[in-house]
Amino acid sequence: MFQHELPDIQNEKDERHVSIDKVGVSDVVYPIVVLDKANKIQHTVGNINMYVDLPEDFRGTHMSRFVEVLNVHRGKMTVRNMENILEDMRKRLNARVAHIEVEFDYFVLRKAPVSKIESYTPYKAKFIAKKDEEFDFILQVKVPIQTLCPCSKEISERGAHNQRALADISIRMKKLVWIEEIINFAEKAASSPLYTLLKREDEKYVTEHAYDNPKFVEDVVRDIAVQLEKDERITWYTIKVTSHESIHTHNAYACLSKKKGG
Incomplete structure (x- = not known):
């Protein structure tokens, strides 16, 4: 038909x-x-x-x-x-x-x-x-981390406020950079990494490690930037860190964007 x-x-x-x-x-x-x-x-x-x-x-x-x-x-x-x-x-x-x-x-x-x-x-x-x-490619990875406030630690007699934060890293590259490497950059710069499963001995370690390693969001951004600057595969990056404050009704935020060599 x-x-x-x-x-x-x-x-x-x-x-x-x-x-x-x-x-x-x-x-x-x-x-x-x-x-x-x-x-x-x-x-x-x-x-x-x-x-x-x-x-x-x-x-x-x-x-x-x-x-x-x-x-x-x-x-x-x-x-x-x-x-x-x-x-x-x-x-x-x-x-x-x-x-x-x-x-x-x-x-x-x-x-x-x-x-x-x-x-x-x-x-x-x-x-x-x-x-x-031309071809343009950006890799973005969002890494949950922990931050502990240096100011809170300094002025408090007992403890310091800490919270979950998010490191959002975007890069352009000339050679392959693995997602795992971006995760590692963020976690090295944090007060502590986050984990899905922790036993009591792990919780003790993570809590004390964060307390010994206080970071503002500004610190985290700068520490990530230092690592990205050293990596010759990376040609451009944007770093955003948001800390979901545990004692404030607002978040703390820092951002840095840079073309390397410029």
Whole structure:
């Protein structure tokens, strides 16, 4: 039976003469595979945004083609494959610029400091990439840490206030930097790392370690920056540290962004 070709509404000519910077799909939940320093690969679930530019002549873009690109690449979201994914988006959608953002939970098997009992700690990681004439890639890792207030320790006769904080580190790199390395940069700069599972002897160690290592958010940002400056693979970075204050109704915050060599 003869079937008429369905109309392609998206390719209709638009007469308003307004180009759009980004059109596409957001919050696509999709299984992905990422590189894992200890185990080579790690299976996780990504929350993915994919966009291209839309010239003024076209009414819309073909949303299904974004997911088709994911299907072709089988969810392999690695630094090495990201440029290929973006180039595929550009070709399939006849676009000049392609963008992709992939946020996912990344798990690291950690040992408690004294008991050495193992448990998985989750971290939020994100790939932010863009391709036009050139390729740009940013790795973002959010690391939960603990901070203990130096001022509180100095003025109090008993104890000091401490709290959970978040170190948010984004980098551009010229050679591969592992997610685990970014986590290590943040935890070295903290009053103490955080753990999923601690026994009593571990809790004692973590509490006393934090007390012996008080840090303002400003201290944490600067200590992370010193480490990033020494790493020749990293060309640009942004560090944000937010301390969720335990005795205040507000948070404490510090931020530093720098292009190395500039």
